[in-house]
Amino acid sequence: MNRKSILVIVILAVIIVAIIASVVLQNNKGDENSQGVAQERTVVINYNPDNYASAVFQIAKEEGLMEKYMPEGVKVEWTTLSSASDIRDAMVSGEIDIGTPGIMAYMTAIDNGMPLTLMSFYGYATVMAYTNQDDINSLADFKAGDQISISGLASNPQAAYLAALKEEGLNVQEYNTMLVKIPNTEAISMLETKNQIKGSILSFSANLKADALSDKGVKKIRDFSDVIEKYSIGTALIANTDFYNENQDICEAVRKVQNEVIANWEKDMDKNAQLLAKQYDCDVEDVIDLMKNQPPTDKVTGYNDLAQLLYDVDMLSKPLKLEDLPNYDSIPR
Amino acid sequence: MKEKILRSNIFWIVVIIIIWESVSRLGIISPYVLPPFSKVVIQLVQELQDGSIVIQVINSFRIVLLGLIISLIISIIVLILCDKFKNFEYFTRTICNILSPLPSVAILPIVIIWMGINDNAMLVLVVHSVVWPMIINLMEKVQSIPTVYHELLANLQIGSIKKVLCVYMMLILPGVIAAMRIGCARAWRSIISSEAIFGIIGTSGGLGMYIYVNRAYGNLTKVMVGIILIILVSVIIDKIFVALEKLTIKKWRMSYERE
Amino acid sequence: MSENSVLKVENLTHSYKDKKNKKIVIKDLSFEVDRGEILSIIGKSGCGKSTMLKIVAGFLSPDSGKIIVNGKEHKKPTRNVMYLQQNYEQLFAWRNVVKNISYSIEQLKLGKEETKKRAEYYTHLVELDEYKEAYPNTLSGGQKQRVAFARALAVEPDLILMDEPFAALDASTRDKLQESTKRIIKEKGQTVLFVSHNIKEAQYIGDRMLVFGSDKDGNIKYYFIENPQEQDKEEIKKLL
Numbered sequence: 001m002n003r004k005s006i007l008v009i010v011i012l013a014v015i016i017v018a019i020i021a022s023v024v025l026q027n028n029k030g031d032e033n034s035q036g037v038a039q040e041r042t043v044v045i046n047y048n049p050d051n052y053a054s055a056v057f058q059i060a061k062e063e064g065l066m067e068k069y070m071p072e073g074v075k076v077e078w079t080t081l082s083s084a085s086d087i088r089d090a091m092v093s094g095e096i097d098i099g100t101p102g103i104m105a106y107m108t109a110i111d112n113g114m115p116l117t118l119m120s121f122y123g124y125a126t127v128m129a130y131t132n133q134d135d136i137n138s139l140a141d142f143k144a145g146d147q148i149s150i151s152g153l154a155s156n157p158q159a160a161y162l163a164a165l166k167e168e169g170l171n172v173q174e175y176n177t178m179l180v181k182i183p184n185t186e187a188i189s190m191l192e193t194k195n196q197i198k199g200s201i202l203s204f205s206a207n208l209k210a211d212a213l214s215d216k217g218v219k220k221i222r223d224f225s226d227v228i229e230k231y232s233i234g235t236a237l238i239a240n241t242d243f244y245n246e247n248q249d250i251c252e253a254v255r256k257v258q259n260e261v262i263a264n265w266e267k268d269m270d271k272n273a274q275l276l277a278k279q280y281d282c283d284v285e286d287v288i289d290l291m292k293n294q295p296p297t298d299k300v301t302g303y304n305d306l307a308q309l310l311y312d313v314d315m316l317s318k319p320l321k322l323e324d325l326p327n328y329d330s331i332p333r
Numbered sequence: 334m335k336e337k338i339l340r341s342n343i344f345w346i347v348v349i350i351i352i353w354e355s356v357s358r359l360g361i362i363s364p365y366v367l368p369p370f371s372k373v374v375i376q377l378v379q380e381l382q383d384g385s386i387v388i389q390v391i392n393s394f395r396i397v398l399l400g401l402i403i404s405l406i407i408s409i410i411v412l413i414l415c416d417k418f419k420n421f422e423y424f425t426r427t428i429c430n431i432l433s434p435l436p437s438v439a440i441l442p443i444v445i446i447w448m449g450i451n452d453n454a455m456l457v458l459v460v461h462s463v464v465w466p467m468i469i470n471l472m473e474k475v476q477s478i479p480t481v482y483h484e485l486l487a488n489l490q491i492g493s494i495k496k497v498l499c500v501y502m503m504l505i506l507p508g509v510i511a512a513m514r515i516g517c518a519r520a521w522r523s524i525i526s527s528e529a530i531f532g533i534i535g536t537s538g539g540l541g542m543y544i545y546v547n548r549a550y551g552n553l554t555k556v557m558v559g560i561i562l563i564i565l566v567s568v569i570i571d572k573i574f575v576a577l578e579k580l581t582i583k584k585w586r587m588s589y590e591r592e
Numbered sequence: 593m594s595e596n597s598v599l600k601v602e603n604l605t606h607s608y609k610d611k612k613n614k615k616i617v618i619k620d621l622s623f624e625v626d627r628g629e630i631l632s633i634i635g636k637s638g639c640g641k642s643t644m645l646k647i648v649a650g651f652l653s654p655d656s657g658k659i660i661v662n663g664k665e666h667k668k669p670t671r672n673v674m675y676l677q678q679n680y681e682q683l684f685a686w687r688n689v690v691k692n693i694s695y696s697i698e699q700l701k702l703g704k705e706e707t708k709k710r711a712e713y714y715t716h717l718v719e720l721d722e723y724k725e726a727y728p729n730t731l732s733g734g735q736k737q738r739v740a741f742a743r744a745l746a747v748e749p750d751l752i753l754m755d756e757p758f759a760a761l762d763a764s765t766r767d768k769l770q771e772s773t774k775r776i777i778k779e780k781g782q783t784v785l786f787v788s789h790n791i792k793e794a795q796y797i798g799d800r801m802l803v804f805g806s807d808k809d810g811n812i813k814y815y816f817i818e819n820p821q822e823q824d825k826e827e828i829k830k831l832l
Contacts, residue, residue, distance in 0.1 A: 479679070479681065479682075481677050481679050481681065481682040482682065484649075484651060484669070484675060484677070485675075485677075485682055487651070487669040488649065488669045488670075488671065488673075488674060488675050489671055489695075489696055489699050489747070490669070490670060490671055490699065491699065500684070503684065503685075503686050504684075506686075581686070584727075585685035585686050585727055585728075585729055
């Protein structure tokens with residue numbers, strides 16, 4: 001290869017790098033501009049309309065609370081991604097500024113060095129275990145080789161399941177390999193037809209559909225609310241770190257909205273239950289039960305316990321500590 | 334010489350790797366979005382040493398291979414039946430045209446409910462994604478066999494089974510190898526995407542599950558490792574097919590088939 | 593039907609239908625061929641001589657008329673009546689010369705030894721001993737045609753139908769093949785229908801000649817010529 005062709009290739013490479021760089025810089029410049037002039041700021045917030053653990057945003061959106069607390073000139077845009085890893089990836093790439101993914105997805109993300117900041121806790125997950133077997137009455141009755149369905153990995157249901165195993169003194173590693181990933185709809189029909197799976201870990205509102213199958217031999221064997229509270233399993237209010245550092249006022253406003261919804265939880269329960277029941281396609285009474293039993297909180301309590309648990313099953317490379325977070329002081333606990 | 338270098342795949346791969354590494358190292362693209370190549374390679378070596386990923390590659394590869402073989406056997410049986418009964422050919426065409434465009438991910442929920450979540454379900458999905466286009470492809474190749482051969486075989490009173498197995502499959506060998514190559518690519522695609530929706534958590538499961546799990550845990554380096562492994566395995570499989578072609582088609586120079 | 597007759601064609605009529613009208617290509621044709629006889633057939637292109645051959649082979653069904661081979665009606669292709677095409681690209685690329693020839697013998701289920709012996713014999717008969725192990729892609733057109741011929745002969749059928757077998761070859765190869773083919777046919781006492789569009793070739797090969805010709809008004813007419821070698825080529829040409 002002669003010198004000329006090397007030169008051509010080097011130039012080619014430089015041009016490609018330059019193009020990529022200019023595209024990326026252009027994006028960043030756009031962000032700076034919007035910060036420089038207050039009127040042009042936009043915040044993109046994700047909420048999952050089907051997940052009770054982010055119901056606070058649903059209610060806030062419906063009542064226009066964001067507009068009430070946001071600084072002048074800030075435009076609020078909503079997105080509705082539902083999978084924790086989708087939300088996380090969109091937040092890392094900067095498409096979403098603030099969201100409420102599962103706290104487990106957040107932990108695995110920061111364990112891999114992703115730039116996310118925990119602002120507060122957001123809502124407890126509702127997770128139940130079901131079986132279609134007569135001889136299974138608790139998690140301990142499952143045997144090696146049984147299959148238990150779960151809707152997703154690094155999800156709240158998985159975290160709750162693992163925490164319960166630890167609390168009950170069962171072999172967490174072994175039980176973890178019993179899990180098979182099956183979407184809720186298919187899992188429920190497999191429970192009903194006693195096909196393949198012996199059990200299912202379901203979150204709200206899929207658990208209501210399983211409850212309705214009691215005449216087909218499907219029964220609830222574990223309510224995970226105890227470990228959910230102990231280990232703070234649920235959604236967390238997370239911001240993209242750059243966004244968090246540069247837009248403290250917006251983040252503060254989002255926290256205020258959260259506080260107001262929590263403060264009015266009891267008072268507005270009937271009205272909000274109707275709204276959520278419509279969204280989840282279930283009875284208002286079921287939602288009211290849930291709202292009474294698992295009211296939202298912004299207090300992070302079981303962070304270190306959960307991190308230790310995930311570290312024990314090799315999902316984290318180190319046991320994370322809440323006190324190690326740079327914004328530790330501002331996190332409600 | 335210069336021409337030769339510019340034409341070689343390795344040269345361009347090196348260029349891509351250099352750009353990849355520098356773009357990530359210089360922070361032009363965030364390393365969370367694109368981990369540096371060197372980091373991916375180190376991770377790959379670690380994973381290979383650890384060994385569990387080898388089992389996952391073998392798991393996926395085994396299903397792909399088994400799916401290809403089953404698809405080929407089904408295709409041959411269909412060709413035999415088509416040769417015996419003209420109406421069966423019309424029936425097959427209709428079925429293939431209906432099922433061929435259906436992505437395996439679309440029938441996945443049904444298959445899982447019927448078969449459960451295990452290797453058999455994955456196998457059904459792989460066969461589904463491979464077999465219909467393979468049948469159509471091979472049927473067309475058989476039809477393009479010159480009349481001379483059809484008449485000769487009729488003249489010698491060769492039965493359908495012998496005709497398809499011993500003569501047609503050899504006459505359309507370039508088509509068979511091409512169909513296997515395409516089938517292989519389709520099989521990979523289907524298994525990787527299926528495993529990302531349904532999967533067995535833990536050490537078993539295949540490469541798709543490996544990618545999915547690591548994506549769920551936010552470990553992009555491992556996701557890249559999975560992708561690179563798929564590329565490597567695909568390249569190896571392709572090389573095997575090319576060798577097979579050299580061994581047969583090129584040796585016999587089956588010219589009429591290649592048009 | 594004479595005792596010695598292998599093939600009897602009785603009142604054969606066949607037509608092609610295109611969009612509007614029906615074109616009769618063979619009209620009330622009858623003839624017999626004796627054992628060991630070579631009947632060469634000539635005619636203009638499109639006169640129906642190849643069609644007739646395909647009917648005799650059993651690939652086509654006639655509108656009316658009968659094909660009788662060895663006293664039995666012949667309606668479907670059988671090994672008893674072997675059809676040899678002009679296209680020499682009809683060998684199996686993955687089999688060498690002797691294996692190509694033995695392919696047809698294998699269908700007779702004579703046993704391994706006998707099959708091998710017979711294949712060697714026919715390879716020798718068409719003078720391809722030194723190419724025994726060669727694959728078709730290394731053979732010339734003439735050699736390929738000889739392999740195909742041997743493959744047909746090796747079944748030892750009652751009748752071989754040759755449809756312009758040398759048409760795709762160059763002139764000098766054709767001359768050589770004509771000579772050797774006739775010698776082999778005579779040596780084996782094989783009965784053959786030999787279609788050609790070349791009068792000289794048909795004259796040379798055939799013991800008798802069938803001309804697909806026409807009368808003064810342009811109607812289909814068939815002429816039989818005994819001892820064609822002794823006839824004037826120009827006279828035959830007039831009959832077409």
